[in-house]
Amino acid sequence: MITSLDAEVLAIAGRSLQVTVSALAISVAIGIPAGAWLALAHLPGKRLLTTVVYTGMGLPPVVVGLVVYLMLSRAGPLGSLGWLFTVRAMVLAQVIIATPLIVGVTMSSVLAVDPSLREQVRALGATPVQETLAQLFEARFGLLVGLVAGFGSIISEVGAVMLVGGNIEGRTRVLTTAIVLETRKGNFDLGLALGIILLALAFVTNLAMVMAQGRVGNPR
Amino acid sequence: MQRKVASILLLVGLMSLLAACGSVSQEPLRLVLATTTSTQDSGLLDSILLDFEQQYNVSVDVIAVGTGQALEMGASGDADVLLVHARAREDEFVANGDGTQRYDVMYNDFVIVGPADDPAGIADQPSAADAFAAIADTEATFVSRGDDSGTNTKELAIWEDAGIVPAGDWYESAGQGMGAVLTLAAEQQAYTLTDRATYARMQVDGLDLAILYEGDPILFNPYGVIPVNPEKHPGVNYDLAQKFAEWITSVDVQGRIGGYEINGLQMFVPDSEQWRAAHPDGGS
Amino acid sequence: MIPLVYALRDVKQTYGPRTVLNVPSLAVEEGEVVSIVGPSGAGKSTLLRLLALLQPPSSGAISLHLDRRIITAANATTADRRQMAMVFQRPVLLSRSAYDNVAYGLRVRGERDADDRIREALAAVSMSELAGADARTLSGGEAQRIAVARALVVQPRVLLLDEPTANLDMGTARLIEDLIATQRSAGTTVILVTHNIFQARRLATRVLLLMEGDLVENALTRQFFESPRDPRTAAFVAGDLNY
Numbered sequence: 001m002i003t004s005l006d007a008e009v010l011a012i013a014g015r016s017l018q019v020t021v022s023a024l025a026i027s028v029a030i031g032i033p034a035g036a037w038l039a040l041a042h043l044p045g046k047r048l049l050t051t052v053v054y055t056g057m058g059l060p061p062v063v064v065g066l067v068v069y070l071m072l073s074r075a076g077p078l079g080s081l082g083w084l085f086t087v088r089a090m091v092l093a094q095v096i097i098a099t100p101l102i103v104g105v106t107m108s109s110v111l112a113v114d115p116s117l118r119e120q121v122r123a124l125g126a127t128p129v130q131e132t133l134a135q136l137f138e139a140r141f142g143l144l145v146g147l148v149a150g151f152g153s154i155i156s157e158v159g160a161v162m163l164v165g166g167n168i169e170g171r172t173r174v175l176t177t178a179i180v181l182e183t184r185k186g187n188f189d190l191g192l193a194l195g196i197i198l199l200a201l202a203f204v205t206n207l208a209m210v211m212a213q214g215r216v217g218n219p220r
Numbered sequence: 221m222q223r224k225v226a227s228i229l230l231l232v233g234l235m236s237l238l239a240a241c242g243s244v245s246q247e248p249l250r251l252v253l254a255t256t257t258s259t260q261d262s263g264l265l266d267s268i269l270l271d272f273e274q275q276y277n278v279s280v281d282v283i284a285v286g287t288g289q290a291l292e293m294g295a296s297g298d299a300d301v302l303l304v305h306a307r308a309r310e311d312e313f314v315a316n317g318d319g320t321q322r323y324d325v326m327y328n329d330f331v332i333v334g335p336a337d338d339p340a341g342i343a344d345q346p347s348a349a350d351a352f353a354a355i356a357d358t359e360a361t362f363v364s365r366g367d368d369s370g371t372n373t374k375e376l377a378i379w380e381d382a383g384i385v386p387a388g389d390w391y392e393s394a395g396q397g398m399g400a401v402l403t404l405a406a407e408q409q410a411y412t413l414t415d416r417a418t419y420a421r422m423q424v425d426g427l428d429l430a431i432l433y434e435g436d437p438i439l440f441n442p443y444g445v446i447p448v449n450p451e452k453h454p455g456v457n458y459d460l461a462q463k464f465a466e467w468i469t470s471v472d473v474q475g476r477i478g479g480y481e482i483n484g485l486q487m488f489v490p491d492s493e494q495w496r497a498a499h500p501d502g503g504s
Numbered sequence: 505m506i507p508l509v510y511a512l513r514d515v516k517q518t519y520g521p522r523t524v525l526n527v528p529s530l531a532v533e534e535g536e537v538v539s540i541v542g543p544s545g546a547g548k549s550t551l552l553r554l555l556a557l558l559q560p561p562s563s564g565a566i567s568l569h570l571d572r573r574i575i576t577a578a579n580a581t582t583a584d585r586r587q588m589a590m591v592f593q594r595p596v597l598l599s600r601s602a603y604d605n606v607a608y609g610l611r612v613r614g615e616r617d618a619d620d621r622i623r624e625a626l627a628a629v630s631m632s633e634l635a636g637a638d639a640r641t642l643s644g645g646e647a648q649r650i651a652v653a654r655a656l657v658v659q660p661r662v663l664l665l666d667e668p669t670a671n672l673d674m675g676t677a678r679l680i681e682d683l684i685a686t687q688r689s690a691g692t693t694v695i696l697v698t699h700n701i702f703q704a705r706r707l708a709t710r711v712l713l714l715m716e717g718d719l720v721e722n723a724l725t726r727q728f729f730e731s732p733r734d735p736r737t738a739a740f741v742a743g744d745l746n747y
Contacts (some may be wrong), residue, residue: 010607074297082455084298085252085281114596119558121598123590125658126584135606138599161371166283169266179283184399185421187260 008170013092013197014049016174019087021156023094027102030095032143036132040118053107056100065160068093072164085166090174093160098150105149109142111133144213148206154201174202175207249278251460254320257397259443260284263486264480264486272467278460287367292447294318297453301461303468305370305443308335315348318444318453320462326477326488327442330374332433333402333410333419334360344413348436351380356382357389363401366390366393375413378438386459402427415441417487424483442491460484471498482497506533509662510692515564516719517550517717525550525688537684537694539708539725541701541740546714548697549593549666554661556590556664557695567743570661586613589660593667593697593717595651597639602631602650604640605639618657625657628683630676633693644671656687663687681707701741705729714735 037048059212070076072084083089084101113135113156121134136143158176167181175198231330259265260282264282268282275288283290283299287306293299295318303325315318332342332351340360342351355362361406364386379386391411394401398418406428419431445468448460467473478490510532525547540548554561556620557568560577568575568584575584589609597605606625610618626632629649634642639650648671654664665684670679684707686695698704704711704725713721713730713736721728721737730734732738 025405074453077295077433079297085283116592116594117596117598120590120592120596121608121612122585122652123556123558123588123592124612124665125582125586125589126608126612130612134598165283166282170282171279171281181260184257184397187425 005068009194009197011170012173012194015087015172016155016176016198017201019045019090019094019161019174020151021085023098024089024150025153026091026095026145027098028147031099031102031104031146032136034099035103036110036136038103039110040132040135050107053100053104057104059097059100060159061097061157062159062163064096065093065163068096068160068164084164085168085172087165087172089164090161093164094154094157097147097157097160098154101150101153102146106139106143108219109139109146112142113138116220138170144209148209149208151205155198155205177199196206197200222434249276249457249460250281251278251301251457251464252283252293252299253301253303253464254283254290254293255303256284256287256290256305256432257284257399257413258305258371259303259420260400261397261399262421263482264417264477266469267382267433268476269475271317271473272464275467276460277382278463279504286365286367286369287373291318294448297448297455299449301455301464302446302448304446305441306373307442308424309373310444310446314446317449320449320458322444322446323465324444324491324493325445325468325476327440329434329489330371330413330418330441331419331431331438333405333414333429334432335409336428336430338432339429340411343432345433347381348433348438349377351433352378353382353384354385356384356390356413359388361390361392361408361412362386363405363408363412364391364393365398365401366395367397367464371398371413371415374439374441378413381438393413399427417482420485420487421482442494443488468492471492471495506535508532508658510538511565511567513568515561515566517547517554518562523717525714527719529595530712530719530722532693534693534708535688535691537688537696537708538710538712539696539698539704540712541698541704542713542720543740544699545716547717548714551714552590552664552697554697556588557585558590561597567648568662569597569643573588576686579663584656586661586705587702588664589655589658589666591648591651591655591666591668593670593730594648597650598732599640600636601635602626602639603635605650606654606657609654612657617636625653628656629653630679631671645673646677648672649676649680649721650665652683656683656689660692662693662695664695668696669698669700669703671739677703701729713740714738 038046038053068089069084070091071078072081073079083092117138118131118135121131126134141191156176158180162177162180165177167173167177175194179191179194182194259393265282273280283293287304287309290299290302290304291309291313294302294313302319314322332348340355340358342354345351345354364375394404398414399422402413402414404417404424445465447458447465448456450456450458471494474490474492474495477488478486482485507573508531512527512530514522514525515525539549542548545602553559554566557575557577557580566576570584570587573584596703601649603622603626606622610622622658623632626635629652631646631649631653635645639647647659648668652668672680681703684696694708708725710724712719713743715736721732723732728737729741
């Protein structure tokens with residue numbers, strides 16, 4: 001019983017990590033360029049866009065879950081994808097939840113960089129892409145905070161992944177939904193143990209990120 | 221330095237893409253079973269499903285939700301087969317053309333549980349409706365599932381029988397699953413309506429609530445299995461759903477349902493047509 | 505005939521209703537060290553920014569002539585910009601080591617094996633010992649020297665300097681002045697904004713006086729200080745102008 005449970009718990013924890021890392025990577029791939037663009041581009045309606053992003057940072061996850069559910073339902077517009085109750089659906093919901101966070105944090109950390117830096121690196125011969133990279137590099141501490149916050153919000157999210165993943169054993173069950181299930185069953189001790197695993201995962205990952213921050217923070 | 225950061229980000233992105241692909245590349249046949257939390261939380265499905273999965277080389281995705289959501293999943297074509305308990309709504313589901321047919325599977329019964337000293341005095345009432353009326357009269361705390369589940373549907377039917385619209389500080393609508401509601405009721409020493417299976421399982425773990433009323437025919441809780449209609453929802457896996465319905469109603473599986481016990485307590489009574497035909501005396 | 509590097513015609517810079525710079529005509533030849541002097545707010549930094557092609561003027565034309573190309577703010581390519589380097593009045597360093605700051609201009613040009621040049625540039629501004637220091641921990645004067653070093657290390661053909669010695673003590677200021685003199689000898693075209701007319705006199709081949717956006721005087725250094733055309737120049741040189 002214990003050993004079989006261990007294998008199952010390991011698989012669940014691994015799936016939690018898989019969903020979190022995938023969703024975070026996609027959110028970062030979308031969010032950092034979008035945030036940098038929003039911070040640096042001169043465009044009309046920028047305030048409106050900024051407000052939209054900040055509102056997105058506060059999206060109730062379960063509402064995101066419901067909307068994704070309705071989109072992916074066989075009766076919904078994206079039903080033909082067959083994504084409902086799969087890891088993909090969970091990743092999709094998490095990307096929608098986490099991307100505004102990454103965009104917002106990127107935007108504010110890039111805006112916090114001295115605006116003259118851009119001109120000064122241009123005057124040293126930087127291409128527009130190199131200018132943007134230099135600004136992102138200056139904003140790296142803020143970006144790391146965004147990564148940490150994104151990771152935490154994704155791995156601890158339960159409402160949306162329960163809805164769109166369905167908490168299917170061996171397929172879409174992750175730590176948070178397993179905790180809900182065990183609590184529902186009255187297995188509080190098992191629920192708590194899963195919670196401790198969740199915390200440990202978050203701790204180890206954050207520790208790694210903080211150490212990475214120390215490394216990029218100290219020049220040679 | 222910028223290069224390093226960029227390449228690390230790229231690497232993470234690629235790895236997760238690979239991981240995402242890997243997770244969906246090996247799709248065996250899937251059967252989506254929408255069911256109520258009671259069948260999953262009681263452990264019944266875990267104990268019997270493996271046989272079906274091996275026999276038909278299929279992976280059964282159990283989505284355990286409230287009966288309301290389970291029926292909704294069927295009505296939107298997101299589930300292939302339903303195993304639920306809300307008889308009137310099941311019949312409506314089939315009548316609407318969302319399901320092909322409803323088959324009897326099993327039943328358990330609901331019981332009214334509460335503090336052992338029974339402050340509202342429901343134990344000696346002649347009917348479940350009278351028991352509910354006694355709770356309302358004394359304004360003893362009652363916790364309702366409040367989640368549109370089969371249990372919730374049953375509870376509301378009993379209130380209607382009693383001619384009472386439950387409202388007030390004493391009536392708490394929790395909006396949660398059975399296990400959570402039982403815990404909530406135990407913490408407050410309140411009354412609630414529960415299926416016997418979940419109660420029995422949790423009582424083993426020391427739940428501080430007693431069965432105070434049982435046996436009224438209205439508390440009979442039949443489970444039915446319904447394959448979702450492929451004519452209305454072309455995406456569903458009807459063949460497997462029909463096989464599942466035949467499998468779970470077969471005498472062999474029915475016997476195992478009847479034999480499923482938690483700490484010596486039988487959880488469900490098999491009740492399919494095939495089972496009844498094989499056991500005309502009703503004994504199991 | 506010495507080739508022309510800069511040509512300005514009817515250049516005006518306005519911010520809203522305010523005209524901050526008005527230069528009807530100006531030419532700079534290759535190898536000149538042109539010093540721009542004038543009171544605060546005269547438009548010196550604005551002119552330097554325009555010469556750096558960081559922005560086009562509100563009206564008029566300003567062009568940089570290199571290798572038979574006519575370069576403006578609108579058509580300047582990265583390759584064109586890499587012929588120039590500018591030191592800003594308030595340098596913003598990258599939050600990495602002093603060494604990496606000096607290396608930056610070379611790295612964006614794809615020059616990887618330039619350790620010797622970087623160390624040489626650091627030594628030239630006596631910052632060798634602080635090469636590994638985090639740039640954010642440097643003092644104002646140290647940051648200024650790194651800013652000069654990171655501009656010089658890319659060996660620009662046109663060097664634009666905005667008050668490069670403002671934060672420096674006399675000794676270090678002389679060090680920077682010597683570096684500018686070396687650039688002059690090497691044939692680099694230098695545009696030097698300074699509030700210090702003595703520095704202009706020491707370094708420049710030609711001096712421009714800007715007052716309230718107007719180009720008051722444009723003369724060879726000796727003539728500027730000894731026989732200016734405009735009476736305001738004489739007053740400015742004598743220190744009689746209030747600003």
